[in-house]
Every structure is written in structure tokens, then in C-alpha cells.
Amino acid sequence: MRYKPASDLKMLRNLALGIQYAVILVWETARANIAVFKIVFKRTIEVEPRLIYFRTNLRTNIARTTLANSITLTPGTITVALNDDLFCVFCLKSNMAEGIADSIFVRHLKKLEG
Numbered sequence: 001m002r003y004k005p006a007s008d009l010k011m012l013r014n015l016a017l018g019i020q021y022a023v024i025l026v027w028e029t030a031r032a033n034i035a036v037f038k039i040v041f042k043r044t045i046e047v048e049p050r051l052i053y054f055r056t057n058l059r060t061n062i063a064r065t066t067l068a069n070s071i072t073l074t075p076g077t078i079t080v081a082l083n084d085d086l087f088c089v090f091c092l093k094s095n096m097a098e099g100i101a102d103s104i105f106v107r108h109l110k111k112l113e114g
Contacts, residue, residue: 017112021066024104029074032096036075039092048094054101055085063109070105 039045058064068079071089076096081088091097 014112017108021105021108021112024108025070025073028070028104032075032077035096036092039076047092050091050094050097051080052089052091052097052100054087054089056087056101056106058085058106058109059113063113067105067109071100 039047056064056067058067064082064085068082068087071077071079071087076092077100078090079087080090089097089100091100
């Protein structure tokens with residue numbers, strides 16, 4: 001087996017993108033925590049729960065599973081079902097559903113897929 005610098009570069013690139021994804025996940029989780037905190041501690045709780053369905057063009061099962069888990073880890077949203085590229089997500093408020101199909105998670109996972 002011969003040494004190939006290209007494979008090392010790809011591994012380093014994926015490692016860097018993976019670390020970036022972890023930072024993004026922590027940041028988005030913190031932002032969602034603040035949003036849910038505001039909902040819970042208002043005098044009147046204003047929730048507009050809804051289920052949304054969307055498709056993604058992520059190619060790999062690992063990317064889809066990572067997206068589903070990231071959505072669930074973010075407070076206020078839960079991935080209810082995942083069937084191939086069709087996601088069913090519960091959102092505590094309707095504005096939490098805005099842009100979920102093309103979220104920062106999806107865009108970054110596309111980069112990781114290559």
C-alpha cells in the first residue's frame with residue numbers, strides 16, 4: 001500500500017469540518033435554549049406546536065441520522081420520524097420550523113459529504 005497525501009488531506013479536511021459542525025451544534029443549541037427559556041418563563045405561554053415534513057438531499061444515512069439527532073438535541077424541536085430523505089419534525093413554535101430544510105446543519109453536512 002502506497003502513501004497518498006490526498007487521503008491525509010481529505011481526512012484533515014473532514015476532521016476540521018467535523019469540529020466546525022460540533023461548534024455549530026453547541027451554538028445553535030444555546031440559541032434554542034434561550035428561545036425555549038423565554039417561552040417557558042413568560043406569564044402567558046404562547047406555543048404554536050406543529051409537525052412539519054421536509055425532504056433533504058443529503059446522500060448518506062450517516063448525514064441524515066446526524067441531522068435528525070441534531071434537530072432533536074436542539075431544544076424546541078424533535079425529529080419524530082425519518083424515512084429515507086423525508087423528515088417529520090415536531091416544533092414547539094411555528095417560527096422554529098422556518099428554514100429547517102435548508103438550515104446551517106444541512107448546509108454543513110453537505111460539505112462533510114463532499
